[in-house]
Amino acid sequence: ATKDGMTVDPLRTVAKEMKFLTGNIRKLLGSGHPSLDRAAKYYTQAEGKHVRPLIVLLMSRATYLCPKSPLPLPDQSRGIDSSISPIQILADVNPSSTMPPLSPPDIDVPEANSDILPSQRRLAEITELIHTASLLHDDVIDHSVSRRGSPSANLEFGNKMAVLAGDFLLGRASVALARLRNPEVVELLATVIANLVEGEFMQLKNTERDERNPKWSEETVTYYLQKTYLKTASLISKSCRAAALLGNADSMTVEAAYSYGRNLGLAFQLVDDLLDYTQSGKDLGKPAGADLELGLATAPLLFAWKQMPELGALVGRKFEREGDVAKARELVLQSDGIEQTRALAQDYADKAIAALAHFPESEAKDGLIEMAQKTLKRQK
Ligand code: FPP
Ligand code: MG
Ligand code: MG
Numbered sequence: 252a253t254k255d256g257m258t259v260d261p262l263r264t265v266a267k268e269m270k271f272l273t274g275n276i277r278k279l280l281g282s283g284h285p286s287l288d289r290a291a292k293y294y295t296q297a298e299g300k301h302v303r304p305l306i307v308l309l310m311s312r313a314t315y316l317c318p319k320s321p322l323p324l325p326d327q328s329r330g331i332d333s334s335i336s337p338i339q340i341l342a343d344v345n346p347s348s349t350m351p352p353l354s355p356p357d358i359d360v361p362e363a364n365s366d367i368l369p370s371q372r373r374l375a376e377i378t379e380l381i382h383t384a385s386l387l388h389d390d391v392i393d394h395s396v397s398r399r400g401s402p403s404a405n406l407e408f409g410n411k412m413a414v415l416a417g418d419f420l421l422g423r424a425s426v427a428l429a430r431l432r433n434p435e436v437v438e439l440l441a442t443v444i445a446n447l448v449e450g451e452f453m454q455l456k457n458t459e460r461d462e463r464n465p466k467w468s469e470e471t472v473t474y475y476l477q478k479t480y481l482k483t484a485s486l487i488s489k490s491c492r493a494a495a496l497l498g499n500a501d502s503m504t505v506e507a508a509y510s511y512g513r514n515l516g517l518a519f520q521l522v523d524d525l526l527d528y529t530q531s532g533k534d535l536g537k538p539a540g541a542d543l544e545l546g547l548a549t550a551p552l553l554f555a556w557k558q559m560p561e562l563g564a565l566v567g568r569k570f571e572r573e574g575d576v577a578k579a580r581e582l583v584l585q586s587d588g589i590e591q592t593r594a595l596a597q598d599y600a601d602k603a604i605a606a607l608a609h610f611p612e613s614e615a616k617d618g619l620i621e622m623a624q625k626t627l628k629r630q631k
Contacts, residue, residue: 260621264614265308268372272304276376279423290408290416291423294383297399303382303487304375306515306622310494310508311371312615313607317495317504370431370497377440378490380424385447385486387417392451393545400536436496439489450482454547463567467556475553476517483523484516507606511619514603518626521596524549525589526631528580535631543576550595552579555586593627600627 277295282288389395390403391410397403405413421444428440453474465471491512495505524542528551532539542549546569548556556562559582570576583589600623610616 264312264618265305265367268308268367268375269301269305271372272301272376272379275372276379279376279380279427280420282419286408286412287416287419290404290412291419293404293407293416294386294398297401299379299383299399301379302519302622303378303490306487306512306619307371307375307378307490307494308367309615309618309622310491310511311367311375311498313610313613313619314495314498314500314504314508315366315615316611316613317498317500319499319501368497370433371494373427373431374436374490374493374497377424377427378486380420380427381440381443381447382486384417384420384424387413387420389451393541395538395541397532397537403537431497433497436493439493439496443486443489446481446485450478450480450485453478453481464564465567466563467553467560471553471556475548475550479517479520480513483520484513487516487519488512503609507609510606511603511623514599514606515623515626518596518599518603518623521550521592521599522626522629525551525592525596526629528583528589530630540576540580543570543579546570550592551583551588553588554591555583555588558586558588597627600624 273295277292280288280291280295282291386398387404390398391405391413394405395403396406403413404416408416424440428437431437488509489512492505492509495508500508526535527539527542527549530539538544543552548566552562552566556566562579562582565572565575565579568575570579603623604620607616607619
């Protein structure tokens with residue numbers, strides 16, 4: 252709520268664009284093979300939070316009034332704007348595996364003239380596709396049984412199909428990305444895909460039993476934050492940067508967009524890691540307490556470990572021994588690990604908001620601020 256008691260709904264300013272999101276994503280995912288089609292579209296059925304596309308759209312609108320000067324010709328650096336005709340699809344051996352042309356008029360857009368470019372809308376969809384692909388793979392790696400309140404894709408279709416569906420999403424995201432005709436944006440999002448894998452590797456390595464009784468150190472936290480950037484904040488920050496680039500924003504604005512996304516992404520994952528301790532599986536729509544079960548020491552545990560060195564032995568054996576998970580959980584809840592995690596998340600959310608300082612006042616800017624505040628309040 253604002254000072255005068257009015258609530259700002261960050262969704263409102265981009266509600267029209269959000270309405271088309273899932274439909275456009277499902278169009279990007281059409282496959283002639285019925286079971287691939289079903290697996291690929293599976294996570295688009297349940298209503299996800301769509302946090303990332305929402306942020307990309309808000310960032311697009313909020314940076315609209317920060318153009319590089321002199322203004323470029325409309326057919327340059329504006330992606331698939333109206334000046335570019337639909338792309339010819341080369342003959343394909345199997346036509347059903349070809350993605351249909353998606354440049355205007357094939358992209359569904361709100362009727363009214365909008366300050367959000369078609370390329371920026373497409374970026375929002377690509378961002379959600381990459382995120383969804385990572386969830387398909389993540390649920391295989393984590394042996395997860397539920398997602399968004401339904402059985403996970405790996406449970407529904409098996410590991411092989413879930414992995415391939417994720418790969419298919421990445422393939423289609425890459426085609427859509429290439430069609431934006433902006434090499435810098437392609438490079439950013441391609442880097443995100445590599446970063447997601449690097450982050451996941453750091454997480455696996457973190458829990459490898461290469462040390463029997465590790466000692467807490469500042470590096471433990473640095474490693475965790477680096478992993479968190481790669482795993483979560485890279486996608487949000489580089490998508491925000493790409494949104495500003497597609498809108499031809501000046502370089503200060505591009506940097507600010509990146510900084511907002513980076514700090515928000517870190518806050519977002521810190522909150523995710525604390526909700527894993529504080530919420531029930533029913534609240535989350537996915538298993539709760541999953542991190543300890545997976546052998547993962549996230550922020551709440553790292554802060555508790557600093558105060559309680561006996562946690563080191565449990566971290567060292569990935570909480571594998573009978574009673575380890577319960578013991579670790581108890582110690583974390585006794586410590587102020589949850590509060591410290593929340594405080595750190597708050598710091599990052601504040602930094603995200605501070606990054607927007609020079610943006611011109613707009614509803615979209617208020618929406619971005621509200622998103623940062625909401626990140627700390629969310630319950631799932
Ligand atoms: C969710 O984390 C997972 C991620 C944020 C990224 C996972 C990345 C990979 C599996 C790398 C390979 C994938 C691609 C598409 C490049 P979580 O397990 O902490 O969250 P959860 O509780 O929602 O499962
Ligand atoms: Mg997971
Ligand atoms: Mg995971």
